[in-house]
Amino acid sequence: MLQNQNRRGQFAVYGVALLAVLLAPALGVYPVFVLKVLCFALFACAFNLLIGYTGLLSFGHAAFFGGAGYVAGHAMKEWGLTPALGLLAGMAFAALGGWAMGALAIRRQGIYFSMITLALAQMLYFFCLQAPFTGGEDGIQGIPRGKLLGFLPLDSDLTLYYVVLAIVVVAFALIVRTIHSPFGQILKAIKENEPRAVSLGYDVDRFKLLAFVLSAALSGLAGSLKALVLGFETLTDVHWSMSGAVILMTLVGGLGTLTGPIVGALVVIALENKLGDLGMFLANATGVAWFNTLGESVTMVTGIIFVICVLTFRRGIVGEIIVVADQWRARRKTATAPLGSHLVDRG
Amino acid sequence: MSTNASNVPALEIKDLHAWYGESHILHGVDLTVNRGEVVTLLGRNGAGRTTTMRAIMGLTGARKGSIKVDGKETINLPTHKIAHYGIGYCPEERAIFSSLSCEENLLLPPVLKGSSQGMSEAEIYEMFPNLKERKQSQGTRLSGGEQQMLAVGRILRTGANLLLLDEISEGLAPVIVQALARMILMLKKKGYTVVMVEQNFRFAAPLADRFYVMEHGTIVERFAANELQAKMPVLNELLGV
Amino acid sequence: MTFDIGIPLPALLSQLLLGLVNGAFYAMLSLGLAVIFGLLNVINFAHGALFMLGAVLAWAGMEYAGLNYWVMLALSPLLAGALGVLIEKTLLRWIYKLDHIYGLLLTLGITLVIEGVLRSIYGVSGLPYSPPELLQGATDLGFMMLPNYRAWVVVASLVVCIATWYTIEKTKLGAYLRAGTENPKIVEAFGVNVPLMVTLTYGFGVALAAFAGVLAAPVIQVSPLMGQNLIIVVFAVVVIGGMGSIMGSILTGLGLGVIEGLTKVFYPEASSTVVFFIMVIVLLLRPAGLFGKEK
Numbered sequence: 012m013l014q015n016q017n018r019r020g021q022f023a024v025y026g027v028a029l030l031a032v033l034l035a036p037a038l039g040v041y042p043v044f045v046l047k048v049l050c051f052a053l054f055a056c057a058f059n060l061l062i063g064y065t066g067l068l069s070f071g072h073a074a075f076f077g078g079a080g081y082v083a084g085h086a087m088k089e090w091g092l093t094p095a096l097g098l099l100a101g102m103a104f105a106a107l108g109g110w111a112m113g114a115l116a117i118r119r120q121g122i123y124f125s126m127i128t129l130a131l132a133q134m135l136y137f138f139c140l141q142a143p144f145t146g147g148e149d150g151i152q153g154i155p156r157g158k159l160l161g162f163l164p165l166d167s168d169l170t171l172y173y174v175v176l177a178i179v180v181v182a183f184a185l186i187v188r189t190i191h192s193p194f195g196q197i198l199k200a201i202k203e204n205e206p207r208a209v210s211l212g213y214d215v216d217r218f219k220l221l222a223f224v225l226s227a228a229l230s231g232l233a234g235s236l237k238a239l240v241l242g243f244e245t246l247t248d249v250h251w252s253m254s255g256a257v258i259l260m261t262l263v264g265g266l267g268t269l270t271g272p273i274v275g276a277l278v279v280i281a282l283e284n285k286l287g288d289l290g291m292f293l294a295n296a297t298g299v300a301w302f303n304t305l306g307e308s309v310t311m312v313t314g315i316i317f318v319i320c321v322l323t324f325r326r327g328i329v330g331e332i333i334v335v336a337d338q339w340r341a342r343r344k345t346a347t348a349p350l351g352s353h354l355v356d357r358g
Numbered sequence: 359m360s361t362n363a364s365n366v367p368a369l370e371i372k373d374l375h376a377w378y379g380e381s382h383i384l385h386g387v388d389l390t391v392n393r394g395e396v397v398t399l400l401g402r403n404g405a406g407r408t409t410t411m412r413a414i415m416g417l418t419g420a421r422k423g424s425i426k427v428d429g430k431e432t433i434n435l436p437t438h439k440i441a442h443y444g445i446g447y448c449p450e451e452r453a454i455f456s457s458l459s460c461e462e463n464l465l466l467p468p469v470l471k472g473s474s475q476g477m478s479e480a481e482i483y484e485m486f487p488n489l490k491e492r493k494q495s496q497g498t499r500l501s502g503g504e505q506q507m508l509a510v511g512r513i514l515r516t517g518a519n520l521l522l523l524d525e526i527s528e529g530l531a532p533v534i535v536q537a538l539a540r541m542i543l544m545l546k547k548k549g550y551t552v553v554m555v556e557q558n559f560r561f562a563a564p565l566a567d568r569f570y571v572m573e574h575g576t577i578v579e580r581f582a583a584n585e586l587q588a589k590m591p592v593l594n595e596l597l598g599v
Numbered sequence: 600m601t602f603d604i605g606i607p608l609p610a611l612l613s614q615l616l617l618g619l620v621n622g623a624f625y626a627m628l629s630l631g632l633a634v635i636f637g638l639l640n641v642i643n644f645a646h647g648a649l650f651m652l653g654a655v656l657a658w659a660g661m662e663y664a665g666l667n668y669w670v671m672l673a674l675s676p677l678l679a680g681a682l683g684v685l686i687e688k689t690l691l692r693w694i695y696k697l698d699h700i701y702g703l704l705l706t707l708g709i710t711l712v713i714e715g716v717l718r719s720i721y722g723v724s725g726l727p728y729s730p731p732e733l734l735q736g737a738t739d740l741g742f743m744m745l746p747n748y749r750a751w752v753v754v755a756s757l758v759v760c761i762a763t764w765y766t767i768e769k770t771k772l773g774a775y776l777r778a779g780t781e782n783p784k785i786v787e788a789f790g791v792n793v794p795l796m797v798t799l800t801y802g803f804g805v806a807l808a809a810f811a812g813v814l815a816a817p818v819i820q821v822s823p824l825m826g827q828n829l830i831i832v833v834f835a836v837v838v839i840g841g842m843g844s845i846m847g848s849i850l851t852g853l854g855l856g857v858i859e860g861l862t863k864v865f866y867p868e869a870s871s872t873v874v875f876f877i878m879v880i881v882l883l884l885r886p887a888g889l890f891g892k893e894k
Contacts, residue, residue: 068700115879118886119838122642122699126834127882133831134875141868251831255707262704304719311715317708321701322693415788441790453785457777465771466778467789516789 024270032176042172043240048280049179050237055260055272056186057229062258063267064190065222066202068125070254071112071132072230075105077248078135079231080238084151085144087239094157094165098178098235105231106224108135113223117216129251136249150245154238165239175236182229187269189225198222230257259313262320265327274328283309366429368393368520368551369414374423376413383409383418385575391520396542396552398562400597401572407555408450410572411522415447416440427520442471443520446513450524450555454505456498460489463497463508467516476517485541486511503534510541521545524555535561559597571596606864609743618860619853620749620818623756624650626852627811628833630760631804633842634767637780638800641691641702647830648713649805653679653812654821655717658726668731668813675813676806683805687798710830717823725820752814759810760849767845776800835878840889847890 032049036042054076061067083101086092092100116127139145146152156165165171189195200208201215209215238244247253256279264275282289287306294302305312320327326334369391376384384406391397399407412418414425416437425433427443441447446467454463469476483490486507492500500508506526513521523542527535535558542552542565556562563586571579573596581589628646635643656675660666666674686709694701729735730748737744767773779786779793787793812826819825833852840851855874863870881889 062700066698068703070703115882118882122636122703123838125700125703126642126838127878129831130835130838130875130878133828134872137871255711258704258707308715308719310711310718314708314711314713314715317704317711318690321705321708322690325697325701417784417788436794437784437787438790438792438794441788447785447788449785449788453782455778455781457781458774462771462774466774466786468791470790513789 021269028270029180036169036172042168046172046175046240047237048277049176050233050240051257051260051280052273052276053179053182053236054230054233055257055264055276056183057226057233058257059261059266059268059272060186060189060198060229061222061226062261063271064195064202065198065219066205067219067223068258069112069116069128069223069226070125070251070258071128071130072227072257073249073251073253074112074132074135075108075227075230076234076237076253076257077139077244077246077250078108078234079105080234080244080248081139081145081151083235084154084238084244087157088151088154089144092157093161094159094239097157097239098232101235101238102228102231105234106228108231109224109227110220112227113220117219117223129254132249132251132254136246136251139246139249145244145246148246150243151238152243154242154244156239156242171240175240178232178236182232186229190269194218194221255313259317259320261327262325263316263327265329265331265333266325268327268329268333271327271329278328282312286312365392367391367426368395368428369553370424370426370429371410371414372424372426374410374413374421374425376409376421377419378409379419383575384413386423387413387572387575388577389570391551391553393551394546394549395567396546396554396565397568397570398566399553399555399570399572400559400562400593402597403557405572406575407572408524409575411447411449411524411553411555414440414522415445441518444470444518445520445522446516446518447522448509448513448524448526450528452505452509454497454500454508456496458497459493460495460497460500460504460508461493464489464512464515467512469515470517477514479515482511482514503530506530506534506538510538514545519549520551520553522553525557526554527556527558527561539565559593611864612743613746614860614864615857616746616749616753616860618857618863619753620856621859622853622856623753623760624811624815624829624852625833625836625856626760626849627756627807628829629836629840629848629852630763630845631807632833632837633845633848634763634776635801635804636842638776638783638797639691639695639702640699641694641706642699642834643801643804644703644706644830645686645709645713646804646808646833647826648710649679649683649826650808650812650815650829651717651821651823651826652682652713653809654728654816654819654825655721655726655812655823656809657813657816658728658821661728662726668817672810672813676810679809679812680802680806683802684798686805687801691801692794692797710826714823714827721823723822723824725822728816728821730817748817752818755814756811759807763807764845764849832874835874838888839874839878839881841887843888844890851889 032045035045054072058069058072061069079101082104083097086100087094087097112128112131115131116124119127140147156171158164159174163170163174165174197208197213197218200211201213201218205215234248237248260275260279261272262275263278264273265271286309290302290305293305294300324331367390369389371387371389374384374387374389375382387406387410389397389410399410401407409418413421414432416432416435421433423433424431427440427445430443432440432443455466458466464482465479477485486504488504489508489511492504497505497508510523510526526538530538539561542554545552546565554562554566566583568582569580569586569589570577571593579589579592579596628650632643632646635641653675656678657668657671660671660674661668690705690709691702694705734748734751737746738750739745767776775786775791775796779791779796783793783797815825836852836855837848839855840847842848855877858877859870859873862873869876
């Protein structure tokens, strides 16, 4: 019964969010900005599959996000592929890369896993830095939007907006479906108690690898979409700081929650864009002139947020909301329960 | 051996509760051990005997109640400070360090502050000649019996006069168990206070002055050595002895 | 004199020395990482930033207080070590009981803060730092010209690494550390102040990184970014060598530095990624690492 109440509540929230996003351009919000947030939100959701539901911290997801962006961008610009094929090319690269990276990293447990993903992603970074087709420091510019499936021109921001929105919603639905499926349950079991999952007879390594590939492929989709939307691809997207950024988004939003990464992506991107304004506001409010330089110290502010989140805010925004909602629901339950029922179990 | 002037018990535990995380293991343990006594803690597996030892050392989760060593309250102290009240702890798993040699293992525990002289290295090697032979061997390459002697020997050097021995006879050959029994009697003559957790009833019975029996995290029986015969039927039921 | 491979011997030896210099930094940093990880179970992502801090402090000491290299070689690690103690006591100690990923994320955050603050003050371009007068120039050995400062870096690092190894493996203090790494609770039950040992160990690891930073200041361009790419290579070194053995970390670091140096001679394009390639090979053939004890 509580499950159904939960489910209904969740659907209500999704419904409202979907409505808001569908109407956003009409409300005067810059479509490309929303799309950028959506791409990162998808990236974070894909990442969350791995860390929030399987318990594996990858430090190399930028390789899939940026790498796929490069592949898709190059495919659409140099080989003239239509957007759909370009996106698929990017996803294929990411899936393949995910398989390779995952297979190697899963050979070690715990912290070694994370270090291996970081090192392998760094290899890709250096490759992108040196390879001719990626354009080095300049990156790939002028990625065409082309015609979707050969007939729908995507040059209009509005058309592109709804097409990309549709793709992101489908991808998000896929993630939700995966989490609630038996496969997702096994992933959760692995996260909570791996030795137990092993003793129950599950080929844990295979499940981890599958989760890794899925997470990588969807991250690649996000990266390819971003390349399509913004029309360019640079080294920033394959740098390890991008891997750090997606971790931050997921952490701030809420590890292991469905909507946390989306919220986290929104918060982090908004913060990055508005940090300068925030700094000026704080400078005026507190009279401390140094705050004016806040806009230039995104790195430092990011670091501080990491530290604060790890020490005091591990559940993230959505995680905290869920806890508060549960407590509120529990209090309502005992308030209406028969007198003395709480004394039944002495313990 | 140092003795207090007054008759303050070496160890006095009142209403001790202890948790491992959320699990409430000890439900109000009351225990007293006087200077120079050998006290045995009996009970089935899972009764809470090892947890009691660990709780004394502050190695469990949350604790509540009172633990007084030589009359001084230790319930709120961190583990390393508790040790310096003169306690030597020999854990059930022995905890011989594999990255240390036998000699390094023996010399690891520091001499405790404000304690009287512990046994010298020479005295310990005299009591356990095997350890002298195996000085340079890696700690975990010693046999089970040797590791047990090492685990006890290293706390004798520290000047600890309250010894907590958890299952020291477990898994050892009868000859070695007899040697351990002789060692405990000798320690008692020297004035050490010993609290033993033991499954091996035949080993523990002749050594102890008093017995406590634990079940479900509390003390359910307490009696002196001279009441042992009378208590046998009860023990049969509680322990399947 | 030339070999069949077509590289003149002096050039080869000089690259070998450069490789040894890098290897010395890898060795010192992976040693510090291993020691910290052993006792604290935390992988100190901030190691690169603290290495950089050591170099920046050396530069700052000269720039603002006229303190020379030799003074800073001692002072910089002390200051960094003090910062390390502060970090451990205020931030790290809260995460020991948590999942290991939080240690990585917390130290990542600390890295970003240190780098961010220094970047906002000094930008990203290099701060010049020249080697001390005593070590400038080169010595003619006959078969090659030996750059004095680089030779000093290798010697000083080896001395520090060996001294650390000796202290840990052969002394009583090291016995406490080894035992504490294995079973900290029992060591505490013996009356050893393990929390204090943990704090000081972290401080030592940090000081070691800062020491490496001072050594690096005249050879690697001092900038707030100098630790970033280095720490990732050090991670690969640590995966290759495993963190269970002190001597293993030292040898792996030195060896990989030499291999990297040789790669620069024969196949320069791969020099920035050769360590990662080796990591891949080791993972395929010997997953536990060359000297690894546990998975």
